[in-house]
Amino acid sequence: MSNTTTTTTKTTDKDSNDNKPVIGLSGRNIVYDKDGKPCRTCNTLLDFQFAMGKKPVIPHEPKEVKKEKLSGYTKDYPPDVSELGKSSWTLLHSIAATYPENPTDQQQKDLKQFINLFSGFYPCWYCGEDFKIYIKKNEIETKNQDLFGKWLCNAHNEVNKKLNKPVFNCELWKKRWKDGWDEEE
Ligand SMILES: Cc1cc2nc3c(=O)[nH]c(=O)nc-3n(C[C@H](O)[C@H](O)[C@H](O)COP(=O)(O)OP(=O)(O)OC[C@H]3O[C@@H](n4cnc5c(N)ncnc54)[C@H](O)[C@@H]3O)c2cc1C
Numbered sequence: 001m002s003n004t005t006t007t008t009t010k011t012t013d014k015d016s017n018d019n020k021p022v023i024g025l026s027g028r029n030i031v032y033d034k035d036g037k038p039c040r041t042c043n044t045l046l047d048f049q050f051a052m053g054k055k056p057v058i059p060h061e062p063k064e065v066k067k068e069k070l071s072g073y074t075k076d077y078p079p080d081v082s083e084l085g086k087s088s089w090t091l092l093h094s095i096a097a098t099y100p101e102n103p104t105d106q107q108q109k110d111l112k113q114f115i116n117l118f119s120g121f122y123p124c125w126y127c128g129e130d131f132k133i134y135i136k137k138n139e140i141e142t143k144n145q146d147l148f149g150k151w152l153c154n155a156h157n158e159v160n161k162k163l164n165k166p167v168f169n170c171e172l173w174k175k176r177w178k179d180g181w182d183e184e185e
Helices: 045-051 081-098 105-121 125-137 145-162 170-179
Strands: none
Touching: 081 145, 081 170, 105 125, 125 145, 145 170
16 A cells, blocks of 8 residues: 555556556546456446446436336446445444534444444445545544544545545534535525
8 A cells, every 4th residue: 555645546566567457538547456356446437347348338327318227226336436435425424413412431432443444344445545544643533523523524635635626614514414504605
């Protein structure tokens, strides 16, 4: 894990030695799993399909055109790095929004354990490894809801910076994830 904190993508040393594509159709590097196969949850859907040699499906085509029904279920694709990320942040910030204002020692311990396990099992492996590094450098704040919410917001901002996305004002995390915005905002 040499350059995870400075780049959004990863390749293995093997890439330059065989015919595996290095750059995807999105312009990002293709990320490979440790077994050398393209990583489904580390790439965009477009890049993953390209790396697999499949005909790319345009990800944002209107639902009616692209998606077929399968016994009552829509044939959705497995999540790519963006969909996985958005859903995961929604879960994490929502956990912060419902974390007790005055947690017990056990609740604090459980939350730390959860975040540590989450980083270890995160399906985009290089995202999880970078998150682990962040946790090591920035101890998880579990003393109360607001502290944890802000810690998480800062962790999310670290990824935003890496991806050149706007940094979120962490003073406002509760408006986004708990209380909602005032009418005039
Ligand atoms: C632990 C983790 C690590 C990740 N690492 C990588 C990575 O290394 N490379 C990569 O390509 N992707 C990574 N992702 C995914 C990435 O962060 C985004 O989720 C993905 O790019 C989709 O972005 P988005 O624009 O939909 O908004 P997201 O970044 O998913 O944000 C969703 C919503 O959260 C709100 N928000 C934004 N910033 C904050 C904040 N700081 N605090 C509170 N709320 C906020 C906004 O309303 C935003 O619309 C990671 C995801 C997670 C959960």
